[in-house]
Amino acid sequence: MLSHEPMQMALAVTLPDDETFTSYFGGENSLVVSHLKNSFEQMKTDFQFTYLCGLADSGKSHLLYATCVYAQERGLSTILLSMKEIIGLEPSMLDGLESLSVVCIDDLHLIAGHPNWERAMFNFYNRFNEPDKLLLVASDLLPDMITIQLPDLESRLKWGTTFQIRSMSDDDKAEALVKRAKMRGLELSIECARFLLTRLSRDMRALLDVLDKLDHASMVQQRKLTIPFIKVTLNL
Template sequence: MKQLLLDIAPPPLPTLANFVPGRNAELLQTLENILMGREKERFFYLWGNRGCGKSHLLQGLAGAYKHTRMKATYYACDENTRFAADGEADCVLVDDSDRLGAEAQIDLFNLYNRIRDEGHACLLVTGPVAPAQLKLRDDLVTRLGWGLVYQVHELTDEEKIKAMKSHAASRGLDLPQEVGDYLLRHERRDLPTLIATVDALDNYALANRRKITVPLVRELLQAAS
């Protein structure tokens, strides 16, 4: 029974609403403008370190398009990804473009040109570095740098703790500062995992009728490992 309480639930599905913007407020507003049809630019490249939220944003935008009954196509890239010749898509989302193999890069180059010529859909592409630093074919790199380019900034430790405290408060829980600090030092540092751990900690504390303290967090993490 107790082990069930230790299971850290999977994080909620990514949405634009549950993305914590930090220093990415302008980017988040741009994505909302795309969704509402208020953005004139149709090509976007997002880059940043692993865990900064690029995939969250693309998947969240794809879900938002679905709710508005428009069509978005999301690709989680690998070496053999192939892009469908789908002229009905309102938005094409290409995640982790740096993983594309040689033929897949040609495919993305052709997709870019097709979207540009048809003048309807928008294209969002992500990668770990700025366009000029991508190790992809030159003509594709040039194309990816033509539109709006945004660096997706990771949350600072202070922003992550603020996000954890806000989420805890939504559950009627007061998360002590020292507990947030401890989670950042001893747990995976991506925000979805931290939020899921706060949920598990709340359940564990209630089940054991104990206050949330660092020793309780340590006990939970040790038991769940």
């Protein structure tokens, strides 16, 4: 389970290779990205713990993966775990993770009501709490709202820096699609991006999958992305 590579297999979905701070819809200069980057400098002298709170479409998972990529680029050992994937497994899988430099955990709220997982997470936190370590967790709820039964763990979760990340608006998603397309060398107008949002799922992961399909079709047919071309390609 220990790896210098982000653990994509531990996620509910396989994240694209371009899930980085640069491609984050809030921009590299957003407060949360600036904080996470700065945490890598601060961890040299102090343990760094950040708690991200937001709904599914807020981009929390993007930030977790981007943090792992950022760590890997700096030669740091890292792992990304999704509680959706591992909650049914033995909590002992957390044993030994303290040997890593950066640990990211998604959907932390799912451990609430699972005493063994709560205790295992508390023990891991205590083992990991030292300089040169960075812990980043994400949850749908704030620390005092996830009904953790172990008071000591609830207390630990409040020790770090907490960010409440707002959900992406349709304008945010359109801009994110345009930005992601540009990173791939693909020109997607804001009008085309808005068209996709009105005709397809507003889930960013699904929209990025569509962008992959359009990118491939554009290259094969040597066509620019226009609304008529999108309609034909996606049978809209």
